Amino acid sequence: MEQPHWSDFVRLFLIFVVSAPISFLRQVKENLRLHSTFQKQENALKSHEDRVKNVQKQVRAWSESGAKVPMCSSRPSAKSISQMQTMAYKDTMYRIDIDLPNILSIDEDKGLVRIEPMVTVGQLNDFLIQRGWTMPVVAELDDLTMGGLVMGGGIEVTSHKHGFFQCVCKSYEMVMSDGSVLVCSDTVNRDLFATIPWSYGTVGILVSMEIQITPYKPFLELKYVPVKRKHQAIQLLRGETVRGFYDTLEGFMFSAEEGVVMMGRYVDQPGDIPLNRIGRWFKPWFYEHVRSFLKSGEGVEVVPTLDFFHRHNKPIFWLLRYILPWAHQPAFRYLFGWIFPLPLSLINNLRNKLANPEWFRNFVLQDYIVPVEHVAKVLELNETEFHIYPVWLCPTRHLDCSEYRTHSPQDILIDVGIYGFEERRGDRKLGQRRLEDFTVDNQGFVFLYAETDLSREQFDKMYKTYSYKYEEVRRKYECERAFPHVFNKISKVGRQSFCK
Structure with a gap:
């Protein structure tokens, strides 16, 4: 067991005495507020109108002030999943206060829920489960916002069936650069609807969205298949994506060749299969539980669906081990x-x-989404450049607005999630560039929430893979002065132009 450092005791003090109680009370208060607001649905809708008008007022004030700098949200760095220490680029922009945290309505006949963008995954899913529903694509971490999943990209273990998160979004309500409100969907303002996902708030301000919902089943029958070769894992993920039998599909690689592929089916009752309540407080972190099947061999168990939704919450996949290295003991x-x-x-x-400053020098947090035939090479590059394990493998497809995407709905893509400290102790930046170069050169792309070293030329080439009318849409809806280019928000190189 790793010996505690003095900073570990500081962490404990901050967590137990200060932060955890305050965070818990804030969460209780927010959940009560959310429940109370929805119970008074007319008030929720009226409140929404007022909040949208406030956003419009701020946008018009920006225009009246001379529109000298682009607009951005005033959301603080600490609430972002990004690994940037601070979002200093915001200091040089016109900040818009956006307070849109409510669930607005649910239409069970149509299977739709309407929400504001600051509602979190955990809040919405808890709300839906109480009514017998859930989302087709439930992101791994409860604190992620629904707006963030649209603007920055979202993927989950059901994405092999349902696609990226935006594929279950049916409409968006936007405040545009002139302060007007515009609604877009698959049939209305389709070009804007197709461009909003992954745009990082650079074609307008999202103020509400409609999401598809699906009936909730309380248990998941989960099969664990250990593999001894990476090609075996890739082939299994490809084959099961094509077959479409399982509701969930993902894999963890624990070394260059060894890993475990998991496939699950939602069920109403556990039946005769052992039930494992993986969400109980004393249970091993999920990735360590999965690792155990490398020794025990193939296995099947039933887990509560809600526990499965929360499986990565405690360790943040496996990243908490770097901040609290003894917490999994x-x-x-x-x-x-x-x-x-x-x-x-x-x-x-x-x-x-x-x-430690080493965190920011040697830390890698990136998802490389590539066609399935190129996954093995990405894993090889991780082994030679970083040697970071576990690695997350998650298959997906582009199922929305296919005429705006390079990949067809039949193309199988796999997200290779690499999160941790590079153990080679080489040049992290150079290694990341090599992976990004390979990804872009092979019709892949990276998630925008993470840090990237892409040049503008590389970024433009990559971005056209899933939004090749972005520039055209920005011109059409007069966004070029109003909002920064997405490259200037997500890239180190791009942000430098705002931080000088």
């Missing part, structure tokens, strides 16, 4: 496991205040 889990999951904002604050 059995004694700590039994005594203090109840405090998890910690809010992402708290984790970010702890990281920024207490993390």
